[in-house]
Amino acid sequence: MKEHYYTIGEVAKLSNLSVQTLRYYDQIDLFKPAHIDTHTNYRYYKDNQIFYLDIIKSLKYIGISLEDIKRALGLTSEELLVFLEQQEQRIEQKIARLNEVKYTLLKTKKQMQEQIDIPIFGDVYVQVEEEMPILQVTTTELTPTSSTNTYYATLTKIIEREGSVLNSRYGCIFPLARYTDVHSIIYDAIFTPLLTERTFSKLSPNIKQTIKPAGKYVCIAFIYHPDTYFSYYEKLRVYVEAQQEAYESIVYELYMPASFTFEYEKKFIVELKVRQKINCVKNLV
Missing domain, CATH: 1.10.1660.10 (Multidrug-efflux Transporter Regulator; Chain: A; Domain 2)
Structure with missing residues (x-):
């Protein structure tokens, strides 16, 4: 033919x-x-x-x-089959990465919406929150007037080393107690919320991956200033002590940019949260 x-x-x-x-x-x-x-x-x-x-x-x-x-x-047919199997694995890795990116986008959008939805600044409010995976580093000498940049940089390096995505927020943890002034509040830990579900490996003893638990929180939000911080904290503490419900003796302090536009003097929103007792904080590791 x-x-x-x-x-x-x-x-x-x-x-x-x-x-x-x-x-x-x-x-x-x-x-x-x-x-x-x-x-x-x-x-x-x-x-x-x-x-x-x-x-x-x-x-x-x-x-x-x-x-x-x-x-x-x-390639021969056998070699081509091996080659295609390798490409399949590569595609699966890409899909997993894209799913992680999608999850990160959804978490970021949710956090921004929560910031927009803060009911009123300077007054106590109650809200139900989902659990929040966090990476935290222990500290013993910092107060709300101290710079946390060194500790936050430590967390940043770990997150970037693992190829994960960095959050624009960070927070601190300290005991709920009667303090004399803002300088007597000593942080137990600095943390950043995690935007992915991956588990971090090879963490030093003073760093751990844990969870801010879900539940009912009493909160107060305000624009950070060292001169007014303590008055807002006291307003939250007095409210908690006046309630009949039992609350945990832990304060979660969350910092977030007041806006994402360029400003020479960046303003930050501080949100203090105290959780109603339900169950204990659970660790991922």
């Missing part, structure tokens, strides 16, 4: 590829014509070559580089 030849235009239509693409594939020795007319320089392709274009398109669709496709076309 006489072999049928196709012009480059006909192959372009059959394969839904442009003539320019086919010429480029020829230049890089990925898909060459079976015959080139020396007088007209026209390219001609055989029937059985179209099959290879389908393979090229399939591999390119899943993100394989043209160089790797070129190498794959020279």
Whole structure:
């Protein structure tokens, strides 16, 4: 049976590829014509070559580089199977990463919505909250007037080392008690909320991955200033002590930017939270 030849235009239509693409594939020795007319320089392709274009398109669709496709076309069937299994694993990793990115986006949107939905600044309010995974570092000398940058940088390095996403928020933990002034409040830990569900490995003894538990919280929010911080804390403490419900003796302090626009003097919202007793904080590790 006489072999049928196709012009480059006909192959372009059959394969839904442009003539320019086919010429480029020829230049890089990925898909060459079976015959080139020396007088007209026209390219001609055989029937059985179209099959290879389908393979090229399939591999390119899943993100394989043209160089790797070129190498794959020279493999035996057994070698090609191994190659495809490797690509499958790579795609699964990409899917997992994209799912993590999607989860991070949803968590970030939720946090921003919660910030927008703060009922009123300077007054106590009650809200039900979901559990919040956090990464925290122990501290023993910091107060609400201290700089927490060094501790926050420690958490940042761990999160970035694991290839995770950094939160724009950070917080502190200290005991609920009667203090004399803002300087007598001593933090037990500095933390940052985690935007992913991954578990962090090889943490030093003073750093742990844990959870701010879900539940009913009594809260107060205000724009941070060292001169007014203590009065807002006292307002929350007095409210808690006046309630008949039992509350935990832990204060979660959460810092967040008041806005995401560029400002020379950045303002921060502080939200203090005390949880009604239900169950104990649970660790991830």
